[in-house]
Structure formats: C-alpha cells, structure tokens
Amino acid sequence: MTLHPFDEAVALTPTADGGFQGKTAPAYANMVGPFGGVTAATLLRAVESHPERLGDPLSLTVNFAGPVADGDFTISARPVRTNRTTQHWVIELTQGEAVTTTATAVFGIRRDTWGDGEAVMPVVPAPDEVAVSGFPDFIAWARNYELRFIEGALPEKEAEHPSSTTTLWVRDAPARPLDFASLTSLSDIFYPRVFLRRGRYMAAGTVSLTVYFHADAAELAAHGTDHLLGSARTARFSRGYFDQSGTLWTPTGTLLATTHQIVYFKD
C-alpha cells in the first residue's frame, strides 16, 4: 500500500528515550527547508502519537526559530501538565544540537455545551465554479494542494494591491480525508500577505504560528475529502513584521479552525 505524500511527510518513529525521529519530505519542500505547515503538522502528530496523550487538539503554537535542514530531525514532546480534561505539551524539534522549532500544544476532551458559530463564512462561488491554479513550479509543497483562488491569488505582475485578503478553496491533492494534522498544515496555506500587498516576492517567513481547533474529530471525519474554504488577511505591516489571521470552513459554513501568525519580511 502506498502512503499519501502527506502521511509520508509527517511519519515519525518513536525513539528509545521517548522522543520521535522524522525526516523532511522533498514533496513538501519550500524555498528554504520544508513548508511550515507540514512542520507544524509533524509536531502535532508527535503529540498525537505519544502514549500519554489525552483527547484531541485544542490549540497549537509553533515558533520557527531557525531553518530546518533537509534530512533527519528529532522531536521531543513533553506533557508538562495533565488535568482532568486538558493536557499541556512543550515540544521541540532539533537537528544535532540546534533547536530549529519550538511549540506548545493543548489537548483536551470536549463536552457537550451550548455552541454557536458567530463568524459567518464569506459568500463565494462553489468550488467547481472556480478555476484550479497553482503556485510557481519551484514551490514544491504547493503541488500537494488543489488551490482555487477566489480573491488574492499570488501576484503575477509587479502591482500593488489595496487589500491583503486571500480567499480560496483548498484541499489535499490527491484527496485525503481531513484530520487534525492535515488541518494544521492547511492553516499555513496562506502565502505571506506582503507579497499580495506589494505585488512581488521578497524574503519572508513565519516567525510564530497558532492554530485554534474548533472542530472535533467527528466533524473532521464528516468533512472527509471535501474542499475547505480559507480566508486570511493582515491587520498591520510594521518595521519588518506583520500578522496574518485566517479562517478555515467546510463548504456548508462550519468554522473548523482559526489561525494566526506573525511573519518576518525584508523589502
């Protein structure tokens, strides 16, 4: 049986000291090192694979401290506190002596309560009404996603754009049933907003990424291989850094995750 490329990318082997060993996947390479979404997903997968794990992900914050080199890496995931319904994790990805990535995660057990999806999904055309487009060929990881941009596709000519908003339909290519790891990776699908505003590429990279998981495992299972609607924008660009906040929805308007990041850029 052949693994889906995403499952191959986030695959981990337990080590004797309670950690995990992994390997960067060429299929998910970015311009420098692996696509940050897959690194984040791999850190989440380490916790999911840990024998002491309680429940499902509630939040994940990943700090991209330095470049991940192509090749092997080690992940340590430490449950620093386990409560009755929540569990707090501290995670590190290392290569040799270098810490390339730090993270914290909260997992927990959900209970039935009152609920409401207060935010409303943007009104958009259906996936089959939006053309599939892509990223330039030299960005390997994007070839693993089916991308249908409704607004804010990658700029094709050097022209400033008044809005940082990108809205798109997206799913794994080839299709793969949604789970917490792939949802984590999809949270980083929004390329640096500064490219869109300035109408050109420049040095830019995520410094810190946070994902809040609103969906439980049953909602992800029900979603299956369907498209997700993603939308993201920046609040402020200032002195080498900017934020971007995004939402990921089912086609019927259920908010699966919200995601935030702070990004470095050099113009």
Add this chain to the structure above:
Amino acid sequence: MTLHPFDEAVALTPTADGGFQGKTAPAYANMVGPFGGVTAATLLRAVESHPERLGDPLSLTVNFAGPVADGDFTISARPVRTNRTTQHWVIELTQGEAVTTTATAVFGIRRDTWGDGEAVMPVVPAPDEVAVSGFPDFIAWARNYELRFIEGALPEKEAEHPSSTTTLWVRDAPARPLDFASLTSLSDIFYPRVFLRRGRYMAAGTVSLTVYFHADAAELAAHGTDHLLGSARTARFSRGYFDQSGTLWTPTGTLLATTHQIVYFKD
C-alpha cells in the same frame, strides 16, 4: 517612592540559578488566582529582565496549564535560539513541583521597511464621551483599569446577546506610561465572550493566549498614559471552548497589538 501597583505585581528577583522569583499581587487577583493578563506580563517581564535578551517583544504565547496559587512562584526563561535579529524563548512558571504556566516568546530587532495599518479602528465616541464603569467589586484586578465600555459591557441582567463584540476605552488606573508588559496585560482585558452572549457568568478561563506586538518601543513611549481602544469578538463557541480575537489601538488609530485566545467554559 511608591511603585505603581502594576510594577509591584510584575516585579521579579533574579535567583542564583538564572531564574526569577515573584509573588502574586492581591491587587490583581481574579476569582481563582491572579488575573491572566498580569501572569502573561510577568512572564514577558522575565525575558525583558534576562541578561541575554535581544531586542523587543514580537510575539508571546502563554498557556494557562493550572491555577497559580496565591504566594511565591518561580520563572525560568531559556533563550533556546538567538539569530541575528530574532531570539526564541521557552518560559515556565512553577510553584513547587507544579508547572502552572508555560510560554514561548519571540523577541527581535526591528528594521525600517514599508508598512501599512490595513485594519481600521472602529468609529467610536471619544473617551470623555463614554462613562467610566467597572466590573463587580469581587473582581479585584479590574479596579486597576479605567474601563469605558462603548458596546458589550458585562451583562447586568440574564439576557442573551446576539453579538460577542466588546469595544471599550481602557488604561491603567492610576495612569501609568504604556510599555510592553502593560500592553501584554491589557491584551487580556476582554472578559470571556460567553458571558456576553449568554448574558450570565459561568465557569470560564483562558487556556492559551497569544499577543502579537505591532508597536515598537518608541510608539509605546509616544502613547504614554493615553487611553487605548480595545475591541474583541468570538468566531465560534463549540463543545466547551471558544476563541476570542482582539485589537488594541491608540486614540489616533494606530494598531499597537493584536491578541487571540482560546477559552474553556462550562455552562
């Protein structure tokens, strides 16, 4: 000279092993333990006080793993990676053997670049046109803030509310010049949005809080003791948890910080 109560609350003493010792401040007590904003500010202050610190805060994520008991606590702040312009920190607050709070922070040196405040401040009346109101007396910490609610004040009678949005003018009381620590604390000024939607109090607490600092030290110094406009809302309430996202602005519409949190509730 008398310290401002906030400076007293975030005061730390270096310990022989490179950590810090602090003490909870009764003035900033919440219903259980200290106000989360002050805990977050104290963790930031630990990094600010560290001899190896590089630059100013870019982002902070604080995970509230368990209650902080009244009394002494210890903070360890470890610079896991220092790059040319950014530095990554892993932070823990402990009481005895118990880890009550974990955090990661990114500090850095800002450079002059293109910039833009794309998000626009809500149109609101001036601070002196909005009445000062407060929280119930049993919430000690709120007495240290001058609160002028424009919309979404704490519910006074049991009535559901269609929107989770709160918008308010806020500053330290007594007035205190804004700095990164007090801005961090102000990022947690928005009481749990579920109280507003449901029109009543219930068990609720922040699980994880992230702050992105858009302002540099010069912008904070220029702000001084002026009011900040804060606005926050929830995207989705689901099965015991919800997110809330907020913005903090100068009166002239400069976005100083964006903040996000995921909150536990029990109805």
